[in-house]
Amino acid sequence: MKSSRRRFLHVVGAAAAFPLVSRVARAQSYPTRPVKLVAPFPPGGSIDLAARLIGQWLTDRLGQQVVVENRPGAGGNVGSEAAIHSPADGYTLLLCSVANAISASLYEKLNYDFAQDIEPVAAISRAPNVMVVNPSVPANTVPEFIAYAKANPGKINMASSGVGTSIHMSGELFKLLTGVTMQHVPYRGSAPMLTDLLAGEVQVAFDNLQPSIPHIRAGKLRALAVTTATRSDALPDVPTIADSVPGYEASTWNGVSAPKNTPAEIVDRLNKEINAGLADPTLKARLAEMGAWPLPGSPADARKLVADEIAKWAKVVRAANLKA
Numbered sequence: 001m002k003s004s005r006r007r008f009l010h011v012v013g014a015a016a017a018f019p020l021v022s023r024v025a026r027a028q029s030y031p032t033r034p035v036k037l038v039a040p041f042p043p044g045g046s047i048d049l050a051a052r053l054i055g056q057w058l059t060d061r062l063g064q065q066v067v068v069e070n071r072p073g074a075g076g077n078v079g080s081e082a083a084i085h086s087p088a089d090g091y092t093l094l095l096c097s098v099a100n101a102i103s104a105s106l107y108e109k110l111n112y113d114f115a116q117d118i119e120p121v122a123a124i125s126r127a128p129n130v131m132v133v134n135p136s137v138p139a140n141t142v143p144e145f146i147a148y149a150k151a152n153p154g155k156i157n158m159a160s161s162g163v164g165t166s167i168h169m170s171g172e173l174f175k176l177l178t179g180v181t182m183q184h185v186p187y188r189g190s191a192p193m194l195t196d197l198l199a200g201e202v203q204v205a206f207d208n209l210q211p212s213i214p215h216i217r218a219g220k221l222r223a224l225a226v227t228t229a230t231r232s233d234a235l236p237d238v239p240t241i242a243d244s245v246p247g248y249e250a251s252t253w254n255g256v257s258a259p260k261n262t263p264a265e266i267v268d269r270l271n272k273e274i275n276a277g278l279a280d281p282t283l284k285a286r287l288a289e290m291g292a293w294p295l296p297g298s299p300a301d302a303r304k305l306v307a308d309e310i311a312k313w314a315k316v317v318r319a320a321n322l323k324a
Helices: 002-029 046-062 074-084 098-106 142-151 166-178 190-199 209-217 264-278 281-289 299-320
Strands: 035-039 066-070 092-097 118-133 157-160 183-186 204-208 222-226 251-259
Touching (some): 035 074, 046 066, 046 092, 046 251, 046 264, 046 281, 092 098, 098 299, 118 166, 118 209, 157 166, 204 209, 251 299, 264 281, 264 299
Parallel strands (some): 035 066, 035 092
């Protein structure tokens, strides 16, 4: 009788342990084929560069090719939707960014809910934008620019790389917190925006750091401030906007996410490998070259970043009455 009971308990115990063993085995065997990392913007931009950087790191660590697939369109929503609606098996990932957090409120109808339909895996990096003006603008500091803009209402054209981009939203936040009036002039990308800014057709932009630095160093653009709460190592002598405008903070960031219900053990494995990359001196140096710094942390930390950024930019979208 006791022997039968022992056999019964052994069978029950083995059955209870089987799901755990199965999950551990699945995490250890993942991946068994190439993984697709969707970058929802064109090649050559900061999102694409981040995707290729982390994709190569994961390729080396996972033993399977991580293939970057560029799927641009609709402010990043085309590629994001495709990745989010993929099978939740860890073989399709999304290089998400601040653009996704902005789109959550900027677009009235999306075929996905960015906050609810993803499994955040890990944040990768954060970087500032930089407030740059054409040298014809008679301002060397943020307070001087604010005074000039208020004395010349309607004469300042604020360029951006498109409606809803971090460049645009950084400017809208500046307008809200300072009360200045600037005419928004959206372009189809950063390159034509910079061309007109350099020519003086527009006066100011809150550009991504990397494209503007060569023009700043050449004296063709004047950097007034960076948009993050702390100074950038890439422009150590340039103050922050927050030094003059309390509460101001805007930045670009990116991370990796997976479709909702991707197994936790796969998410944790990817998070572990990405964090290892963010601690690697070579990868950190590559991020620094892009004007960015790493954001190591857990999947829960990545989820909080997403939630906080969605809430933050929703307030700006509503206050500025913006629509895509």
